[in-house]
Amino acid sequence: MWTVDDALQKLVATITPLGVSQVPLSEALGLTLGADVISHSDSPPFDKSLMDGYAVRAADVTAVGTSLKVIETVTAGRVPSMRVGPGEATQIMTGAPLPEGADVVIKVEETRRDGDRVVVQCGPPTIGANLIRRGTSVRSGACVLSRGLTLNGARIGALAELGCAHVTARRRPKVSILATGDELVPIESAPGPGQIRNSNVAMLAAQVTAAGAEAMSLGIARDNRDDLLSKIREGLQSDLLVLSGGVSAGTLDLVPATLAEAGVEQVFHKVEMKPGKPLWFGQFCGVDRSASVSSASHSAYVFGLPGNPVSSMVCCEIFVRTAIRRLMGVDPPTPSPIFAKLEHAYSTRADRPTYHPACLTWTKEGLSVRLVPWHGSSDLCGTVSANGMVFLSGEARQFQVGDCLPSYAW
Numbered sequence: 164m165w166t167v168d169d170a171l172q173k174l175v176a177t178i179t180p181l182g183v184s185q186v187p188l189s190e191a192l193g194l195t196l197g198a199d200v201i202s203h204s205d206s207p208p209f210d211k212s213l214m215d216g217y218a219v220r221a222a223d224v225t226a227v228g229t230s231l232k233v234i235e236t237v238t239a240g241r242v243p244s245m246r247v248g249p250g251e252a253t254q255i256m257t258g259a260p261l262p263e264g265a266d267v268v269i270k271v272e273e274t275r276r277d278g279d280r281v282v283v284q285c286g287p288p289t290i291g292a293n294l295i296r297r298g299t300s301v302r303s304g305a306c307v308l309s310r311g312l313t314l315n316g317a318r319i320g321a322l323a324e325l326g327c328a329h330v331t332a333r334r335r336p337k338v339s340i341l342a343t344g345d346e347l348v349p350i351e352s353a354p355g356p357g358q359i360r361n362s363n364v365a366m367l368a369a370q371v372t373a374a375g376a377e378a379m380s381l382g383i384a385r386d387n388r389d390d391l392l393s394k395i396r397e398g399l400q401s402d403l404l405v406l407s408g409g410v411s412a413g414t415l416d417l418v419p420a421t422l423a424e425a426g427v428e429q430v431f432h433k434v435e436m437k438p439g440k441p442l443w444f445g446q447f448c449g450v451d452r453s454a455s456v457s458s459a460s461h462s463a464y465v466f467g468l469p470g471n472p473v474s475s476m477v478c479c480e481i482f483v484r485t486a487i488r489r490l491m492g493v494d495p496p497t498p499s500p501i502f503a504k505l506e507h508a509y510s511t512r513a514d515r516p517t518y519h520p521a522c523l524t525w526t527k528e529g530l531s532v533r534l535v536p537w538h539g540s541s542d543l544c545g546t547v548s549a550n551g552m553v554f555l556s557g558e559a560r561q562f563q564v565g566d567c568l569p570s571y572a573w
């Protein structure tokens with residue numbers, strides 16, 4: 164059986180990041196830059212005031228009470244028409260260009276207006292105070308954002324400042340999600356005897372979307388070869404196909420065999436973890452030996468997640484999210500634990516390494532964590548008070564209050 168770390172490494176080594184394209188800035192949140200971004204202009208583009216006040220020559224303000232003649236007013240978006248000479252001041256607003264001759268802005272709060280004159284009520288100012296010189300933030304020709312950066316709000320704002328209406332970025336992966344099981348009914352339906360609602364597709368679509376990919380639901384495939392095969396073929400048009408159910412040892416667990424028939428090669432099956440042991444991962448390189456018509460070459464990656472909802476959810480957080488990050492070029496793609504102090508004592512039996520649903524809280528002392536009551540991999544509703552999970556390494560252990568445990572936020 165694969166360890167989680169080995170399986171994650173294998174996953175990353177198997178997946179090739181997607182290609183780059185030109186993406187409108189408004190659609191670029193969470194994408195990874197595919198090229199360095201060079202500024203073609205200085206920012207700010209002119210010397211500008213950072214305050215509402217008066218632009219003056221520092222040398223003129225020798226003492227509290229200096230009186231200067233106000234020669235004009237410049238608001239943001241306008242340009243000064245006059246040079247500030249000895250004994251003169253220009254009333255200036257935040258964001259307006261600094262007039263020639265001036266080398267400091269006195270805040271309006273430190274002045275008193277007296278007709279066409281202004282009285283400065285502070286002592287000699289420091290040259291350059293309350294203004295920013297052209298190009299202080301960015302020089303024309305400088306690399307402002309490097310290839311590989313993931314775009315967040317601030318970076319998108321900086322790109323907008325530089326005039327990038329489009330960016331070169333790795334495209335967003337398309338992820339198809341397919342539930343399998345004869346017992347499943349759509350969530351709008353009332354389950355009949357022996358039936359349950361298909362909760363996994365809604366859950367996985369939400370997780371995949373939160374990871375930055377584009378999720379598409381393929382609904383439910385029944386536990387028979389023909390239905391599975393046709394829906395798997397449809398899903399292989401995507402970059403990633405995520406199935407839930409049908410990967411364990413039941414007589415109707417047909418997913419691995421049907422994936423093989425569709426031309427998907429197994430990379431690993433079964434990972435030493437709880438929940439999620441039957442996890443299956445494979446690669447499709449565009450050759451479907453059982454298809455009557457050969458489809459155009461297209462590669463895709465495929466997960467078969469165990470059907471129990473918490474197994475599906477945890478495998479998605481750890482493995483599907485890593486695959487999406489790798490496809491998007493995020494570095495590192497693998498999950499990084501955050502360490503949290505246990506709020507209560509807890510003893511574990513010797514078992515598989517376990518991801519236990521938990522509630523993480525920021526306190527004055529740092530991050531703390533509390534395991535939530537949970538009845539195992541089918542108990543999805545038991546996880547709703549959790550906002551993450553704690554990793555328990557699998558040896559029998561007695562944890563004490565304050566022990567630091569690796570945790571993952573959802």
Ligand code: AMP
Nearest residue numbers: 342344360361362363408409469470471
């Ligand atoms: P399986 O992995 O197919 O053996 O399914 C394991 C358990 O998960 C069974 O109790 C299934 O009924 C349940 N299950 C499978 N798929 C789903 C789904 N899409 N939504 C909710 N429960 C599911």
Ligand code: MG
Nearest residue numbers: 343344408409
């Ligand atoms: Mg099943």
